[in-house]
Amino acid sequence: MCGCTSHRYGDAVGRLRVFVNGYLEITCECIPGCEEDKLTPAAFEKHSGRETARKWKNNIWVIVDGEKVPLYKTVLLKYYNQALKTASGSHKSNNGQACHRDEFICCTRCNKERRFRLRTKEECRHHHDALADPNWKCSDLPYDKITCDDEEERGSRRVYRGCTHSAACKGCTSCVCFGCELCRFSDCTCQTCTDFTRNAKA
Structure with a gap:
């Protein structure tokens, strides 16, 4: 259970x-029936x-x-802080946090949009490969068991x-990345990755 207090x-x-890859996710229960879940x-x-x-x-x-204890005073941010330390500077925002939104x-089957989280290199690779797949479908999503019957x-x-x-x-410049070691792959032969790898070695 967590919370945030507004004076008003x-x-x-x-x-x-708290996920092992450092990702934090909150399901809001501010009022009965609140539909906001999977919030950062x-x-x-x-x-x-x-x-x-x-x-x-x-x-x-x-x-x-x-007692109400601020997150920064707990051990719950251990994985989150570790994820920040392992992130390279090229894909961080000004406050040091990874900037991939x-x-x-x-x-291609049901025409529904599915979310891809891009917090780790593995997640970025899943998105990268899915983007390149002209026949990508809901059931190909690696970390959520979703079918075309599930709601968007x-x-x-x-x-x-x-x-x-x-x-x-x-x-914005804090969350949109145009290429870094986290989201570009040396073993990928697409033009985007090839150009990035070539420029990184130059």
């Missing part, structure tokens, strides 16, 4: 998931109505021994793509 609206609570901490902070946003490590808390690819993400949720600068960012 009170506590917004949610359920925090920054998006949850903004959704809560917190007045001093963009300080989610301080503003989002978890309950420890019955989530991307969507359309299924709601439009209100698709605007949250993991930008560390702005929760509903439409694309």
Whole structure:
């Protein structure tokens, strides 16, 4: 259980998931039936109505021994902080966080858009290969068991793509990468990767 307190609206609570790759995900439970889930901490902070946003490590808390403790004072950020340390400088934003936002690819069978998280090199490779596949379909998604029968993400949720600068960012220098060691691959023969590898060696 986690939460974020707004002086105006009170506590917004949610359920925090910490993945081993450093990705943090919050399902909001601010009111019964709230449909906001799979939010980044920054998006949850903004959704809560917190007045001093963009300080989610301080503003989002978890309950420890019955007390509200800011995330930065807990061990829950261990994997998140480690992921930042292993990220190369070329794909970091000004505040040191990896800048690859989530991307969507359309299924060739059902025409529904599916989300790809780009936090690790493996996730970037999945997206890279899917983008190059002219016959990509929902069942090819590697980390979520999804079929064409599953509902597409709601439009209100698709605007949250993991930008560390702005929760509903439409694309900025903090979250759009034009090529780095995380999202380009030396064993790939596509023109984009070939050019990047050649320039990196130059």
